[in-house]
Amino acid sequence: MNKRLSTGGRIDRNKPLSFRFNGNQLQGLQGDTIASALLANGIRTLNRSFKYHRPRGVMSAGVEETNALLTASDGNGNIPVVRTTVRELSDGHEIRSPTGFPSVNFDLGRVLDFTHKIWTAGFYNKVFKWPNWHWYEGTVRRLAGLGKVPDGKDRNKYFHHNLHCDVLIVGAGPAGLAAALSLINSGARVLLAEQDCELGGSLLAHSTQIDSLDSDLWINQTRSTLEDAANVSIMTSSTVSGYYDHNVLTIADRSTAGVKRFWKIRAKEVLLTTGAVEQPLVFENNDRPGIMLAAAAMEYVNRYAVMPAEAMVVATNNDSAYQAAFALHDNGVRVPAVVDARAIVADEIAREANRRSIPIMAGSVVLDTVGTMGLKGISIGKLAPDAESTINPIGTIACQGLAISGGFSPDVALYSQAGGKLRYDDDLACFVPQECRQHVTIAGAADGKFSLAEALKQGTRAGSEAANSAGFACSPADVATSTINTYRLEAIRITPVGDTSRQWVDFMHDVTVADIELAVRENIVSVEHLKRYTTTGMSADQGKTSNLNALTLLAKLTNRAIEEVGTTTFRPQFMPVSLGAIAGQRHGGFYAPARLLPAHDWHLDHGAVFENYGTWKRPEYYTTNGHDRDAAIAGEVLATRQSVGLLDGSPIGKVEIKGPDAGEFLNRIYVNNVLTLKPGRVRYGIMLSENGIVIDDGVFSRLGDDHYLVNPTSAHADLITNWLEKWHQCEWPDLDLIISPVTGQWAVATVAGPRSRELLQEIESDIDFSAEALPHMSMVAGSFLDVPARVQRVSYSGEMSFEIGVPATQGQRVIEALMSSGGDRIKLIGIEALGTLRTEKGYLHIGGDTDGMTNALDIGFGAIVTKKQTDFIGKRSLLRAEDQRGDRRQLVGIEPLDDNEDLKPGAHFVTPSDQGSRSQGIVTSACFSPTLQRTIGLGLLESGFERKGETLTVFDDGRNFDVRITDPVFYDPSGEKMNA
Amino acid sequence: MKHRIGLAEAVRLRSPGDDNIVFRYGTVLLKGYSFLSLARQALTGHKGWPVIWRSPEVKKSYDVIIIGAGGHGLATAYYLAKNHAVKNIAVLEKGWLGGGNTGRNTQVTRSNYYWPQSAAFFDHSLKLYEGLGRSLNFNVMLSQRGILNLAHNAYELEGMRRWANAIKINAIDAEVLTPIDIKKLVPLIDLDCRFPVHGGFIQRRGGISRHDAVAWGYARAASALGVDIIQQCEVTGFNTASGRVTGVNTTRGTIGADKISFAVAGHTSHLAKMAGFRVPVTSMQLQAMVSEPIKPCLDTVVVSTAIHMYVSQSDRGELVIGGGADVYNSYAQRGGIPVLQENVAALLELFPVFSRLRLMRQWAGITDITPDTTPLMGLTPVQNLYISGGWGTGGYKAIPAGGDTMAYTIANDKPHPLIEDFGLERFKSGALIDEGAASGVAH
């Protein structure tokens, strides 16, 4: 069944490619698409429709394809929904029909076609309510879907690229090429993007002449001219898929095998020469394999040298399909007739047809077709001259192919995405561009200029105009000429005689004229409702060949003008883009790139088990001699309590505030009084949102008269820095200061424990670590191990504690020195041990022990708030009655009555009520304290401040047990250890 | 009350040639759609189906006007007519019914809320959803396939346990899952991603339903009860007399009303301003997107807050993907590139196998976000004017309860007990119901 012509086409007969279709070994040629190769092998039925499982064949030669969406593998998994009409064939390609049980040629699912009268539009809304939809859903879901999720690992590479240009031309058809030629020497940076692997657009389907050159030659010549032009870049196999705000467009670039590039283009001016999509004719059984769009039939013979059928009738309502008829005939396809809905066909066209002995049946339309697995014949009807609904059957024609043309519809998807408005053109019977707020122009077939001569002319002019708008002097080039200069459409596309439930409007989703009639009968008359009710245009082709016919029908059935009916909204993506390309490198290793400690590798070598804390990777604990997690953490806690623990505290936020007004600024930020802090001293403070909610805590230090260091929590460091900047720049720009985030510049070693001073004093340093010189909540700068250091005496563990800050590059050296000097006295500790230490001490973890409802008063800052006379962020909110209510959730300590109870964060305090239980608050932190040898916790409890000593019930995952409410400080309440 | 419309008239207004009376009023079901009627109609080419809703002429005045024929507006009208015997109701819609956020969301239905007020309200909604297909006699395709929230670190898991416990205390179903449970439920997930999955919790009664069907089901039922749904009718101003609303000016003329309520997601600030008061609402675009349809591969709704992503698979086979909003004020229903990329990257982080699927379509709805992400419902500073708005990203799941409680509120001129705490006053007192802040998860 070889349908390949012996000569012609843009395929390379010397480069055969083997491929398999549903298991059968076949051969194609370099230059084929999958679809052209299948047609060349005589394959007619290659898929089944979505709903009725009707046999379907190739319908188009482009992106509008609605049937030939198959599963294809070229060694990177089975990819579903491959548009075989645009996808180039490659050697070893494995192609499968995604539908058909047991096979695409014999499908039991066809029973849905035989019972199609039941499965009308929206039938599922009317049934499947008992017992419930979920009961039926599994069956329906299995029937849907256009293929399976790809298997195996994705071996594609995905990259993002960015590009700026003065003029972006979208589409390298005749108008786009003419425009690009105009722009040579304009000085404007021009990008020409074409979705096909070759330039030429619709010209690739034609065999005609431009400027008295064969069109193939003209394309080649134009291509070299453009390639030689320094200001023009050409991208092929690159689909412009999205048109976003501010003239930013995206391109999916498939030009390199195994690599998918996603481009973000910022264009001063955009010229859309996106062409037009041929629209099908609607008649009974218009979906059989062998029926295809006329321009596609022409493209298969001219570009791929494939005969779509031995005998192919052409049915049309305009001049363009005659090009197809002539091309088919000239390449050896028998054309038994051109069925032309127009009563009168122009003389020059009739002459050409006559010369080829192709009969023209004017004023006629196709009525019906036969041939289940492939077209066998058609019946023709004659339109009565003045009543289009009257059609008299006049005969039948045997044929295996039918090329249909209902005229073209501009591809305005990108134009509409850009916000462009459309208007309906009665003469062209389609929507054409009107106006757009973005910097965009549209030309050629995309602007309704459907004859080649017009497209060339308009493209030439539009190119130079785009350059002018982008600020470049440019006059139009000479217009290339063509003899194809007529279109002459008559708006007869739909002839709903006979059984309208067998007349397809949306092929992929099996929407028929009857479905639209039913929708209108049920008062579904908005075009958006129609789309959603019948699912017209919602399939993977997004209605490229169905929307226009659907809304034409809708207008007719509701006696409205088509303009009034309007269109549905065009949205990105114009052509579906692989998710991998959109994500680019932003997942895998580059998803929220981890921040590593300066001494990350050293910790790893010393047994650190890392965990994510925000974006940081930090040691959760250290494995020592095979201890399990809990034992390791307990060991680290006890080492800190008894001797020295060393924590890598580098991620702690560090923001320097410097300037004469630094103190005043921070005094407006913190709940605490900042102005009384003396140089060299440190204070613990909290920050509130303007709504009074606690957003961060930590210490702040006064380094000098006009110099402060703020330590936000590591998780909030960036957030707080930005927040401080905003207050300064937007609210108090008069305050003289600068804010400088220096978190990453410093590594911090936190040395905590009763023997920490002793240990530090052994290390070479000019810092006096004595209690007198460096008491708790003070700081000093000096040299530590020859390294400039800032030492803060602050404690989150409740022990005597020193935070030694050194330049980040020196962090590892300091840790190593401390470890080697400390010997048995010191132990590395991770975040979990720190968590236990601070819980024992009753210190808060903001965001853990507080939530987005916790205000300053709820965590015991009432006295400080009352005492501070001046304003600070959030102060006014704390004055609201709601914020001062005594029954708010307040910070408490918790201990289970039975020590064996597994008290965990996330449990709730509950009280039974009439309607069941009610939460009175939550357990926010809990652990088994290795120090105290019992379970302890912190929580937020309604009226918690007044309820110390009370016994309450806690609920956790179906379990209830009793706890006692205590003071939150379990360890060293007098602070003796910390202040030592 | 001059233009009260009765049963007979309602039936007469349906399409001509429809001879079998199919609607029955009252507490029983709206009849007419069944396998039997479908089969019967199939024999006659479906020529006998009545209109789903009427397109009546606008009357001079109504007892109640509801602005906005989205899910909330239509449901409110339906419950007003059904439960409160108000017959003279109009729903005014500037575009086409169900065309705003009702027709743009990702169809998630759930009641896994933290605070008791939210939980009570949203579970009422879920319960109504559970019977909605049958009570409206219109299949809204509720698929209770479970909604799974993932925790990506130990603290997040603690937060989820806190959340799940709260849900259980509120007498709603929730179940904490281990990573192994999750892998069983969602085999394609990569647990060992950048932020490994530590566990999660599922509300098995949660799931998805069909958004259009919800709007159409309510429209059909309301229309049958005599409610006038007026599409292509935009409100341009309110008429008031001594602090009390008396009607609206519209693109189709002035219409009088005793009471007016508005449920216009994406335009709440705009209408409030028209009525002369300010609301704590910021409007932003929330994007959603779908892949090309494939065979079933994901049977649950998967939500990850840490990486800002949720995904489900529609009955047609598309992956329905959502995530964070485009965070600046906007009334454009388009959505931009940065959020698109973030959402897709987050999806692939959890489901690397989806990288070779293709994105078919992206769109956006306008979400009216309140400071505490809890809706604004109830009375307004203008007498007899009621508000239902501020639904943020979660209005769809609230449609039945929103309609039910607003109908009560309008009929009685006082908030339904379930929405007492959802009023505008809370912003003055500071008594917010901050669902996101408490559970650590946005709606």
Added chain:
Amino acid sequence: MLRISCPWCGTRDELEFTFGGESHVTRPTPDASDDVWSDYLFNKENPKGVHYESWMHRYGCGRWFNVARDTVTHEIYAVYPMGEAKPDLGETDRE
């Protein structure tokens, strides 16, 4: 994607900026009434049309500045420094 002209660095992608919400809001003093305070805290201008808002060039100079932007078309009418008065753009509410 928005393309925003930072007054100090030039035109850059939206990705480089942080949105700061409504500009030209006056912060009441602590003696403000609950009404005034809650209006300041929660009620924001949310126009369908020109919105006067603040942006910060986060991955650039770090400066906050004002932008007059249409919330429907996203067209940017003016970019001006923090502290400067609103430019007069005429009546711009879309509805």
